[in-house]
Amino acid sequence: MKKTPNKWILVSLSLSTLMASLGVSIANVALPTLTEAFSATFQSVQWVVISYLLSITVIIVSIARLGDIFGLRQMLMLGAIVYTLASLVCGIAPTLWGLILARTFQGLGAAILIALTLAFVREAISEKKIGSAMGLLGTMSAIGTALGPTLGGVLIETFGWRTIFLIMIPLGILNIFLIYKHLPITKEKVKFEDKKIDWIGTLLLAVTLACYTLAMTTGKGRFNWINLMLLLLAVIGIGTFIYSQAKVEFPLIKLSAFANRNLSASLIINSFVSTVMMTTLVVGPFYLSLALGLNETFVGMVMSVGPIVSVLTGIPSGRVVDRFGATIMVTTGLLIMTLGAFALSILPNQYGVIGYIIALVILTPGYQLFQAANNTSVMMYANKNQRGVISGVLNLSRNLGLITGASVMGALFAYTVGTSDFEIAQVQDISRGMRITFIIAGILITIAVIISSTTRKKTI
Structure with missing residues (x-):
C-alpha cells in the first residue's frame, strides 16, 4: 500500500465525501416540491430524507467490516457504483415510494463512501499528513452541506426536482474513474479468521439501529407508545448484540x-x-x-x-x-x-x-x-x-x-x-x-x- 501522499487519492476521497454529504443536503430543499409532485403529505415526503439517513446509520458498521475483508478500494468502487445507479433510479422514479426505495439504496452507497474514506486515509497517506487529509475531508463535507440547498434550489427552479438526483450521475462516474485509476489496491494478505463475517451480529446491529433511529424520527413530533416500544427494542437489541459479540468466535466488532x-x-x-x-x-x-x-x-x-x-x-x-x-x-x-x-x-x-x-x-x-x-x-x-x-x-x-x-x-x-x-x-x-x-x-x-x-x- 502506498504511503506517499498522492493528490489524486485525496481528490477521489474528497469527491466521495462531497457526494455523500450532498445527498443529504440537496434533498431537503426539494421536500415542498415533492409534496406537490406526488400529491403527498409532508410526513410521507419526509421519508425521502429519513430513508437515506436510516440506511446509512443501520448498515455503516457492517459495510465497513466488508472493507476490512474484501479491500478498501474494491468496496469504495462498489459504493460509488451503487450510489450512481441509485441516483439514476431516483431521477426517474415514477412514484414517491419508488423514490424512497431508491434513496434507501443511495444511502447504502453513501454509507460505503462515508465509512471507508477515513480508513483509506490511514492506509494511503503518510502519518505526518493524516491530520491535513482529515481536515480536507471535513472541508468537503461542509462544502456539500453548504452547496446542497443552493444548488438544489437552482436545479429545481430551472429544470425540475428530478435533476437534483440526476446531477449526481456525472459526479459518480468521475468518482468511479478516479477510484479505479488512482486508489491503490491493498496487497497485504488477510488472515482467514479476519475474513469471517458475523451475520447474526450484523443482523442484530442493523435491527437495533433501525429501532433506535425510527424511535427518534417518527411520531410527528410526539413521543408516543410506538416510539417507546421501538426504544425498548433498541435497548434489548444492543444488550443482545453485546452478548453475541462476546460469545461468537469471529465477532463483527x-x-x-x-x-x-x-x-x-x-x-x-x-x-x-x-x-x-x-x-x-x-x-x-x-x-x-x-x-x-x-x-x-x-x-x-x-x-x-x-x-x-x-x-x-x-x-x-x-x-x-x-x-x-x-x-x-x-x-x-x-x-x-x-x-x-x-x-x-x-x-x-x-x-x-x-x-x-x-x-x-x-x-x-x-x-x-x-x-x-x-x-x-x-x-x-x-x-x-x-x-x-x-x-x-x-x-x-x-x-x-x-x-x-x-x-x-x-x-x-x-x-x-x-x-x-x-x-x-x-x-x-x-x-x-x-x-x-x-x-x-x-x-x-x-x-x-x-x-x-x-x-x-x-x-x-
Missing part, C-alpha cells in the same frame, strides 16, 4: 477494542459533539425567524455562516493537528466549542443577529478542529484488520448524535418554550428556550472536555 479508553472516549465525545451541532440546525431557524423576525432568505443567509466558516477552517485545522498533535487538539477544539455553545445561550439575546453570528464563528472552527483531531486520533491507532469497522463505528457515533440532537434537543427546546406550536409562542418564550437549550448544549461539551482530558492515548 471486537469488544476488546472498547477496553481502550481512547476509542471509547472518542466515540462518546463524537456523539455529544454531533448532538450539539445538530441542535444549531434544529433550533437556530426557529429562533432567527420567530424571535428575531428574519424572513426565510435572511434565515438561510445567517445559517450559511456555519458551513462557510467550516469550509474556511477545515484544512487549516488539519494542518494544526499535524503540527501540534491530535490528542491536545481534541481538547482544544472542545474548549473552543464550549465557549461557542455558551455564547449561543447569551449573545443572540443580547445582540440579536450579530450575537448569533459571533457565536457561530466561535463554535464552528472548534468543531472543525475537533473533527480533524478526533478522526486522526482514532484512525492513527486502529489495528490494520479493524480500520474499516473502526471507521464505521466512528461515523455511527456521529450519526447517532445527529439523530439524538434532532429529536431530544428539539424536544427540550419545545419544552422550554412551553409549546410545540412555535407560531403562537411569545418572543420571550422562544428566547428562553434558546438560552436554556444551549446552556444544556454547553454542559454536554463541558462533559466532553472532562472525558477528553482524563483519557490517555493507547493503541486501538
